[in-house]
Every structure is written in structure tokens, then in C-alpha cells.
Amino acid sequence: MGRILLFAVLGLFTAFAAGPFLWVATMSVRTTTEISLDHYAWPEKWHWDKFPAAWFNSNYNVYFENSLLVVLSAVAVLTVVGAMAAHCFARYRWRTNRLLYFVIFSAIIFPPQITIISLFQILVQYGLYNSLVGLSLVYIAVQLPLTVYILESFFARIPSDLFDAARIDGYSEWQIFWKVSLPIALPALATTVILNTILLWNEFLYAVVLITDDAKRTLPLGIQRFMGDQLEDVGMIATGLMIAIVPVVLIYAFFSEKLIQGMTAGAVK
């Protein structure tokens, strides 16, 4: 009896958590005319052709490509820069070590508003406003504290004997980082890469302030514009939403454990 009740609760909550996505998925393959007859019907005819239509007619290919460029370049740089700093904080002992670490770490709680206006001014000043390079640079700065935080706690657990052995073998400091630290930290690196990819893929505030040119829009901005343009065309917007959701779901399907680890890092002490 208790078990049936438990499963009823679990089932209800699952419907509540996942239902909205299922609903959007059904609408994405139905035409708006069909949808307006019954918003909750199962698709009778699957209109897959709506996907290429959204992709080509609404600039989605451009938005997608922009997002891909910005996110991948930002994550690549972020991982190397963050790993270097984290390795340094975890590996070497000097007096201002914790102070410098705290300086970077404390930026985690900064509300984005405190930098957004000046970032806008700075990027305009240096001709990086409305540019994907500018947005990538900002993204690197935004995600740096979290990246250093996750990686540092991992690097700190590598036994220092390993480094001493490498040094006796004649490795330089750089080689120790590149050939000893990084390979061991691969799982942690993977976590930060996946986490940063998803967070930046979804980022909206910095993008909306720093990008106005339609050809430079990232996917979240594209969706917003798309919604503004096609206000009544629910079916088409649903298709657009699915295009944005699918990459995230794919990453999630392959790396769900890694991702959950990354998202929950730091929350569990």
C-alpha cells in the first residue's frame, strides 16, 4: 500500500518535471493549425519538415553556428587558463597563495550587474562590442572562478610525491603540469568542460547586452527574437525550442553522471 502511494508520488512528480518538455516535443512536429484545434493531442502526422524550415528560414543555422563558436572557443581557453591557475594554487606554497585564490574565488558571488555596464563600455571602447570574440572573452572571465574552484579542489588531492618524483626525473615545471597533473585530472577537466559548455550555451544576460547585430546572435537571443517575430505561430516556436534543447539533451544523455557531478560540486561538503 505504502509502495503504491510512493510510486504514485514519484510518477506524478516525473510528469510534472518532464511533462512540459514532452508537450513542446509533440508541438514541434505539429502545425499551428493542428495545435490550435487541440493543444494536447498526440501528433497525427509528424511534420519533420518543420525542422529544416525553422533552421533555414529563421536564421537558426547562423545562431547555432555563433553559439557553437563562442562556447567552444571560450571553453577551450577557459579550461587551459583555469587549469594552469588551479594547478599553481594547489601545487606551490607561498605566502599570498590563499589570498590570491580567495580574490578569484570570491567573484563567484558577484552579481553580474556589477560588471555588465562597464563591460559594455569597455567592449565598445576596444571595438569588441557586437563581436563574438568580445563575448567569448567575457564568458571566459565569467566562468573562471567556478572553473578554478572545481579544479583546485581536485588538483589539491594529487599526492605531492608524484611531483617530486617527476622533478627528480628531470621534468620542468611546465612539463609537470602538462604531463603529470593534467592527465590525472582528466575526470575533473571533463566535468568542468561539460558544465561550462552547458552554462554558456544557455547564457542570456551578457549576450543580450553585448550583441545586437542579428548576424552575431547566439541561440538564446535567436530564440527570443524568433518568439517576438512569430508570436502567434506556436508550432514554429516549439520547433525552434526543440533545436535549442536537443544538443543539451544529447550531452546530458552521454554524460549525465559527469554533469550531475559538476553541477553538484561544491554543494556537497
Added chain:
Amino acid sequence: MIRTGVDRQPWGAILAFLLPAFTVYTALTAYPVLRTFWNSFHKVLPRNEEYLGLANYAALVQDEIFWRAVRNTFTWACISPLAEVSIGLLLALALYARVPGMRFFRVAWFTPVLMSYVVVGIIWVWIYNYDWGAANALLRWLGLGSLVQAWIGDPKIALPSLVFITTWMWSGFNMVVLLAALHSLPSEVIEAAELDNCGWGAKLWHIIVPLIKPTLLNLLVLSFIGKMKIFDLVWITTKGGPLWSTETVSTYLYKRAFEWTSFDLGYPSTIATVWFVIVLAAVLALTWLFRTRDRLEY
């Protein structure tokens, strides 16, 4: 004294490792923060800047919309953590007993967190649609037609409706974290409680909650910080309306900086500076509060 190479610090290497990170940090975090402080004492137009002293701050104190936004944001940041963490805890307890298919539930409930607020916002605009949205459709289907609402169109309930969205989004995340915390507990403790035959509620309150308290507090603070920053969701769903009922500090700042035709970046910088101080103070206060409590108990 002979110093071996192992003891001496390779300053060159340290500098080289930290340089890229601190260049990025200085140029795109520290400098912008200081520049925002500087802006807040000026009128900042595209071509000229004018020193105003504390005039912006004086105006801010009088700015009713700003204080409305602060109230809304704080309401959100105080209700959300409690709702998310308690629902998350109940769900985690439901799964704790190693229910078959636990992995599936865990993965399914985590999904909303991965979606962008833009996607989530659009979906919920539809769910809250008066004529055909799922919320009203469900009420009509249950025969509760009298409860049908314009969920995000009515100033009285727009903010609670948005808070509900973030609760929907983040409960699963809290569940996953708490489940990990529960599984890391020594099982003897919980078994002992079962032997003592204490009631379900007592077991939860006197044994489980104190044991996972650090995790609970972390989640509360995390959720609090997240809601103090909230922008995207509001921007997609209501843009702060109707009648400023869902205006948050972020949306108000964005409007003043980039939508109003005053073109002045000084006043919005004042908003940012004051808000920065408030957020920092709130987070420090929370951390301090939770720390001292811990010390009292252990």
C-alpha cells in the same frame, strides 16, 4: 644551511601559471567592478562624463521602482530556497529507500536545470496562457474552473507564478545533491534510529536533518545567490510587468541602462553598486549566521 631544489619556490613558474588567469580577472572582472563604482558618482553619456558627487545615490533612495524591485527580488530569494530545498529533501527521502528505477527518476528530475531560462520561460508562458495553457486546462479538467487565472497577467499573482517556475526548475537539482549527501551517511545511524522505533517525522527532524545540515545550508545559500541574480526568466516572461509586480533589480537596471532613452550609464551603475553591496552583505550575513549556529551545536 643547504636548501634543496624541492624547498625553493620556482617564482618564474608560479608567475607564468597565474598570469593568464589574472590578466583575464583584472581586465574583465576587477576593472569593470571599479569602473562601475566610478560611474556611480558620474553622469555617463556616450561622449562626456560629468561629476555628480552623491546625486545618483540621493536619487536612488527616492526611487520607488528600485525599492519595489529590491522587495520583489528579496521575496523571491527568501521563498525559493526554502521551497526548493524542502521539496528536494522530500524527494530525496522518497528515493533513499532504493526504489527500483531510481536512476531514471534521478536523471529525469534533473533535466529542467539544464535548460536555459529562455527555453523554460517560453514554455511557461504557454503553460500560463489563459485560454489554452496547461495550468488552466488542468484546473478546468478537474472541475475547478473558478480558480482559472491570468497567471502572469495579474499583478497580484504574477510574482508567485514566477517563483513557482524556479521551484519547478531547481527542486530536482536539490534532490540530487541531497540524495548524494544521504547516501554518504553511515547507514548504522539511520538503522539505529529505526530500531529505536522513532516516528518518521522525528527521525527526519532529529537525525537526518542535523546530519546533512552542512549540505542543506549550502543549498540554501546557493539558491539564494541564484535568485538575487535572476534576469533571464523575468525578461522572457513578463519584462518586470504587469505594473512592476515582477520587476527585479536586474531587469530594472537593464531597462535604465539600455532601454530608457536617457542614455545615462551613471545612474544604473549606482543601482549596480548598491545592489552589489546588498548582495555581498546578505551572503556574508547568511554564512556568518550558519557558521555560528554550527559551532553552538557541535
